[in-house]
Amino acid sequence: EIVLTQSPGTLSLSPGESATLSCRTSQSVSSSYLAWYQQKPGQAPRLLIYGPSNRATGIPDRFSGSGSGTDFTLTISRVEPDDFAVYYCQHFGGSPPHTFGQGTKLEI
Amino acid sequence: QVQLVQSGAEVEKPGASVKVSCKTSGYTFINFGINWVRQAPGQGLEWMGWISTYNGNTNYAQNFQGRVTLTADTPTGAAYMELRSLRSDDTAIYYCARAISAAGPGLPFDYWGQGTLVTVSS
Numbered sequence A: 001e002i003v004l005t006q007s008p009g010t011l012s013l014s015p016g017e018s019a020t021l022s023c024r025t026s027q028s029v030s031s032s033y034l035a036w037y038q039q040k041p042g043q044a045p046r047l048l049i050y051g052p053s054n055r056a057t058g059i060p061d062r063f064s065g066s067g068s069g070t071d072f073t074l075t076i077s078r079v080e081p082d083d084f085a086v087y088y089c090q091h092f093g094g095s096p097p098h099t100f101g102q103g104t105k106l107e108i
Numbered sequence B: 001q002v003q004l005v006q007s008g009a010e011v012e013k014p015g016a017s018v019k020v021s022c023k024t025s026g027y028t029f030i031n032f033g034i035n036w037v038r039q040a041p042g043q044g045l046e047w048m049g050w051i052s053t054y055n056g057n058t059n060y061a062q063n064f065q066g067r068v069t070l071t072a073d074t075p076t077g078a079a080y081m082e083l084r085s086l087r088s089d090d091t092a093i094y095y096c097a098r099a100i101s102a103a104g105p106g107l108p109f110d111y112w113g114q115g116t117l118v119t120v121s122s
Helices: none
Strands: A004-007 A010-012 A019-029 A034-039 A046-050 A063-076 A086-092 A098-100 A104-107 B003-006 B010-012 B018-025 B034-039 B046-051 B058-060 B068-073 B078-083 B092-099 B109-112 B116-120
Touching (some): A019 A086, A034 A063, A046 A063, A063 A086, A098 B046, B018 B092, B018 B116, B046 B078, B046 B092
Parallel strands (some): B010 B116
Antiparallel strands (some): A004 A019, A034 A046, A086 A104, B046 B058, B068 B078, B092 B109
């Protein structure tokens, strides 16, 4: 099973700054099988990005994904107050079909 | 619009079973698989399993094999998750989540239910 390790655990930023969230996989995976979700308190997760460059419906282009091999990054440019949340990376399409990282909390 | 609406909170005793429903609307049910994901209090996301709403095929996470059953009712557009032999560490929010297509179990989730809190306590 591929293990996903996210860092940092907590990222403290101010609105307007850029956020860089990391997801490292225990084995090399294709970027086509990596996704990112955002979860706000009391809400279900929301799909942000899947595959190398697919943004989910309604996700602004301030959110972008990159990476290859075992190192992947979610970048949020010009962080807005509504972006403060927990972010999860997900590997899909393997065995088991889904594994998640432990999350990164983006806080003000 | 696409909606997944789950049943309400449940409180169960250890050893009991729970069945959570996920009623969908706003899209063609058989064109998208349904996954179940749980989240223990203050913890991360754990995938439990997937069901094909097209033919009923299932794929379960190893941690839940033998203890969980996923079903889907095509006429009503509803999916169900039954978890048996409940333990205190099954206390969690359980989510249904739609896969981006019906192509198989390993696809990301584009719409989620609101979650159902299941509390296991004696």
